[in-house]
Amino acid sequence: MKVSIITVNFNNAMGLKATLESVSCQSYRDYEVIVIDGASTDESVDVIKSYIPRIADLSYVSEKDSGIYNAMNKGIRMSSGDYLNFMNSGDIFCNELALEQITPFLQQEKAIVTGIGYAENYKIRPPKPTELSLTFFLKNSMNHQAAFIKAAVMKRYMYNENYKIVSDTEFFFKALVLDNCSYLDVSVNVCACEKAGASGNLNESLQERYRAIKALLPERMSPDADFIIKYDNPIIRCIGNVLYNKFFRLLYDKIIRRGRRI
Numbered sequence: 001m002k003v004s005i006i007t008v009n010f011n012n013a014m015g016l017k018a019t020l021e022s023v024s025c026q027s028y029r030d031y032e033v034i035v036i037d038g039a040s041t042d043e044s045v046d047v048i049k050s051y052i053p054r055i056a057d058l059s060y061v062s063e064k065d066s067g068i069y070n071a072m073n074k075g076i077r078m079s080s081g082d083y084l085n086f087m088n089s090g091d092i093f094c095n096e097l098a099l100e101q102i103t104p105f106l107q108q109e110k111a112i113v114t115g116i117g118y119a120e121n122y123k124i125r126p127p128k129p130t131e132l133s134l135t136f137f138l139k140n141s142m143n144h145q146a147a148f149i150k151a152a153v154m155k156r157y158m159y160n161e162n163y164k165i166v167s168d169t170e171f172f173f174k175a176l177v178l179d180n181c182s183y184l185d186v187s188v189n190v191c192a193c194e195k196a197g198a199s200g201n202l203n204e205s206l207q208e209r210y211r212a213i214k215a216l217l218p219e220r221m222s223p224d225a226d227f228i229i230k231y232d233n234p235i236i237r238c239i240g241n242v243l244y245n246k247f248f249r250l251l252y253d254k255i256i257r258r259g260r261r262i
Contacts, residue, residue: 001106003031003099004081004151008071008088010038013047015090015194020051022092028099034078035060036071044089069159069167076154082106083113083148086168090194091145094118101188102148111153111181112172115190117146124193126185135228137173137213141205144168146190153181163212165205170212178216 005023009016016035023033033055035048039062048060059078065071072086083106093099098115105113114126124143127136157174159167175181214225 002081004079006075032057037062115188117143
């Protein structure tokens, strides 16, 4: 089972070195590394060349791109593996056994397999299949560094280059919710992520996420999405659970619903 590890980099030679070092130390060896460098002016290309003797199947391009998702799509087109993993510069595998421990689960041929990631001292657990809903994707994102995506699936969708922050979330929503692709969450420590860049701007990221997901829904569902965005939170759910009991349901049925039927 060949894994394509796609690394996007721009002027982050130190982070790129950390990423390639973590890849080169993997005990599982059936992988290729594809580095898409955005014409960096630092020592990034020298770093890539220094790992060619240590990583048997390493290829790269260094040229200008129109953004991170344009770069990731270049990597997708260059890939030849069965599964794709996006480990951008500065992101690293948790340990040398990460690929060895995840690959047995890839044998199940699920469209997307996701493990555990770590970021800034907190643990990012993969969502359970039952959690993958409109509400989840409006409120959360999945860790793409910890995800292994079947190449045929990724090449069918590609990343939407019209967004600069949330195209990975849009992809997961289309694949897992709209098209019901197969999915498996596993308790394998996969990656440690570098401090967030553009996606770390929470408000901008949320607003782009809302626009991206609502654009995929029928117009008649926009009010539903807006309701989730505004009111779905732990406090409101707690209040709703209190109110949603037999007494209040009977009261609602007798007073409000009956009044509407008259």
